[in-house]
Amino acid sequence: MRSAVDELISPHPLGERMPSVYTDDDFTQRFTRALDEVIAPVFTVLDCFAAYLDPRLAPADFVDWLAGWVALDLDESWSAAQRRELVARAVHLHRFRGTRRGLAEHVWLLTGGRVDIADSGGTSVSTRPEGPIPGSSPAHVLIRIRVPNPEAVDRARITAAVRRMVPAHVATTIEVTT
Structure with missing residues (x-):
């Protein structure tokens, strides 16, 4: 989970933007420095917002949230790299959902093997x-x-993923070989 960064400096200090009558007031300067500490992380997030929308660059907990945006049900047991790749390719995978190609690509992303x-x-x-x-x-x-x-x-994990991808009435058999 993300948290505040210690000693993060605001790129736009509020005390410097106050009218000149307040620049010499100690209380106002301390008060605006406290506000700067609260607002600095917001500026940092907004400056890097494009990275938050790219699953390959976003913080790990944000990737799970992005998965909800693209209607993808992620299993928490998958590695961070697998989850990032699935979210990055979600739109492409949705195009082929319910097809042999879509199922093969999804299983390939989870196993890295030939499907x-x-x-x-x-x-x-x-x-x-x-x-x-x-x-x-x-x-x-x-x-x-x-x-x-x-x-x-992990056969149980792959079986669970496959069951989410095929229609409920379709029986599945999974064989893992060399």
């Missing part, structure tokens, strides 16, 4: 309203992740 996806695919239709749905196999997605060290991949 192959096989799904049952397609759409089922019926010529009669409220008729039986054609086909017999339920929707299923098989995700194969190839990484140098499969033991280093």
